[in-house]
Amino acid sequence: MVMKVYPPEFKADAVALYLSDPARTITSVARDLGISRETLRLWVRQAQAAGTAPAKARPVPKRAGAPLPSGDVEEENKQLKARIRELELERDILRRAAKYFAGGDQLVSRFQFVADHASAFGVKRLCRVLAVSRSGYYRWRSAAPGRAARAAADAELADRIKTIHAEFDRTYGSPRITAELRQDGARVNHKRVERVMRDHGIVGLHLRKKVRTTVPQPAAQTVPDLLKRDFTAAGPNQRYVGDITYLPLAEGRFLYLATVIDLHSRRLAGWSIADHMRTTLVADALRAAAATRAGTLTGTIFHSDHGAQYSSAEFAAVCRGLGVRQSMGAVGTSADNALAEALNAMLKRETLQGARCWPSARAARLAVFAWITRYNTRRRHSSLGYLSPIDYEQHPDKVLIAA
Template sequence: MKNYPPEFKRDAVALYESRPGATIAGVGADLGISSETLRNWIRAARQERGESGRPGRRPQAGDSGGEASLEAVEAENAALRRRVRELEEGPVFRRGDALVNRFQFVAKHAATFGVKRLCGIVGIARSSFYHWLSAAPARAERQRRDEALAEQIRAIHAEHDGTYGSPRITAELRERGRLVNRKRVERIMRAFAIVGVHLRKKIRTTLSEASGRRVPDLLQRDFTADVPNRRYVGDITYLPIADGTHLYLATVIDLCSRKLAGWSITDHMRTDLVAEALRAAARDRGRLDGAIFHSDHGAQYSSKQFAELCSELGVVQSMGAVGSSADNAAAESFNATLKRETLQGRTSWPTARHARLEVFRWASRYNTRRRHSKLGQRAPQSYETAFRSTSSTLAPAA
C-alpha cells in the first residue's frame, strides 16, 4: 500500500516499542514496509508524545572512546538483547509479567552495565525502575502473605478432589473465618496454577439470522482461483483473553494467493466487524468489483448492512450451507493456523493489547514472509509479485 491507514501506523509503532530486542529493519520486514518508513512513523509518534531522541539510535564512537569501544558496546548490547528475548520466551513472560522481568533484569545486571544503559535496552524508564526497586520490601511481604493463602487454598482444593473453583473456595475460606476477596482468590489461584474443574465454554461466532435473502453457494467447496482478486473467503474467530473476555477477528482471504487482503479486530461481533474487514480488503486491492466473497450464514454476513456494502463495492456474495463448516473450510483452516502459531500451546493471551499486537504481527508476517505449502512454499506477497510479472493486471473478473 502507498497510503497506510492511521491504525496500521499506530500498531506498527506499538509493535516495535513492545519488543525490546527488535530492530527497525526486522519489524519493517515483518510488516512489509521499509526501515525508513517505520523510522519516520516512530519519530512522528515520539514527537507527538513529546519525547526526544532518534529512533534506533546506538552509542556513537565518541560516546565510548573510539570504534573499538563502540564495537564492544554493540556486542554487549546484542548479548543483553538475546537474554531479554530468552526471558520473553520463558513461562513468566508468557504469563504477562514482562515489565516485572525487565525490572529484575536491570537489577541483576546494573552493577556490570549500569542502570541507564540497561533501561534503554529493555525499554523502561529509569524512574519506573527506581520506583519498583523502592517498593521491594512491600512486594516481599505481599508475596509472603499470598504464599500463605495459597497453602490454605491448596488444602481446600485437595479436600474437595480438586473440583472447587474460586467462588466455592472463597466461601469456604470465609466460613473458616478468613475474610478474603474473591478477586484475590482468583488471582492467587491463577498465579499458583490451582484450577477447579469446569466445562469449557463453547464460543459461538456463527450466529444465524433469518434475513429472507437467498444467497447461492458459488464455490461449492472449490477453494481455488486462477488469478488473485477474483474469489475470497471470510470468517469470524474469537481471540481468548486471560481475564475471560474475548476479541473477535474477521478475515478476507484471497483463494488464489491465500493473501489476507483484509482483516479487523474488535471486542464485539456486530456487522461493523466484518464490514471493516471487507473495506480493508478494498483499500488493499484498490477495487473489488466483480469479485466473489464467500462466508457462512452468520448474522453479520446475512445482514442488510453488509449486503449494501457488498453492492457498493461491487462484490458478489456467496454462502455455504447452514451449519456446515466444510463449506467454508479455507477460512476455518486459516483461523486454526493463526491460533496455533500465535498462542503456541497457551489457552489465551495475557491482555487484549497482547492479542492485538500478536495478531497484527502474525498477519503481516503471514502475507510478507510466512511460506505457504499451497503456494510452493512462497509467501502470499511473493506469489502475487511473481504472478504480476507474468500478467498485466490484478483486477477481478468482470
C-alpha cells in the first residue's frame, strides 16, 4: 500500500539516496522507493532550496566521449519537451494578453482575462503567468453578482443624470446634478455621481478664462469703493453689482447686455439688452431691478467698474432718483467687480456653448431671456447651498438640507 503522508525522515533519506549516487536517476530511485517521480523531484528541490542538500554531481564517464546512461537521456529529453510545451503555452497566453490589455493593464482586467481563458489554459497557469494570486482571483469571481448589481444601479443612475444634464442644456456638473437628484429623493453621494458621469462621458460646461471686453474709463466724478471686494450682503435688496457685456451676432454685429445682481441671493434682479452702449442701457437695467424690488431701491448700494456709462452724470442722477448709493472699484482692476463679470461670462458660455455667435438679434434675446429666467428660478448655485437665487430668498432655511 502506497503511503500518502511521508514522515520527514523518509523524505530526507530518499533525497540522500538519490544524491549519493550520481549515476542514479530520479526515476530509478522513485521506482525503488515506491513513490512517484514528481514527488521525489519535489522533495529534492525543497531540500536544495532549504540548503540541506547539495546539488547532485553529474556522473563522470569512464572514458572520454562515453555516452550518458540511457535513463538520464530519457529523463532530460522528457523535461526539455515539457518545458518547451510550457513555454509555448505561456507565449500564447502573453500574446492574447497583449491584445486584451490594449486599453490598460489593471488588476481587474487580469482577473477578467483569467476568467475568460480559464477553460483553455487553466486558472493556476494563467495566474502564474499574469502574476496574480489565485485567492485574489477567486475572491473577485465570488463578488461577481454584487458587481453586476452595482453596474445595473450605475446604469440606471446614468440615465437619470443624462436626463438632468440635457434639461439644463448640458451645463450642469456633478455638484449641481447631485443636488437635483437629492431634491428628487435620491440618496446619492456626490463622488458616485462624479464617477458615473466620468464613466459615461457626461461632462458639465467648463468656463474658460474670461477675456476682458470693457476698457475702464476714468470717472467723471469721485465715487468711493463701498464694497472693498466683499461681495456679500446680510439680506436681499441691500447691495448690488452690475456690468456690461457684449453679445456677438452674425456678420460682426453686437448686442449689449447690462446686469444688476443682488449680492445676497445672486439674483439677477434687473437687466437690459440694446444695440448700443449708451447710458440708457445701464439706467434701464437699474430701473428694472427697482421694479423687481417692489419699486424701491432706497438705501441700497450699486457697485460697478469705471465704465463711461456708470461714471456719467446721467447715471448718477438715476441713482439719486432711486435712492441708490454708487460704488466703484479701482480703475482698470477687474477683480473689484469680479462677481458681475463672472456671471456675464457664465451666461455667454452656457448659452453659446462653443458657438462663435448667435445667428440673429432675436435668437440672442430669446436665449438670454430663457437663461436668466432659469438662472433665477431653477439653476442651483454652489454658494447658496445649491438652491436657486429665488428659492434662497424665500427659503434660506433649506440651505443645509440642499447642501
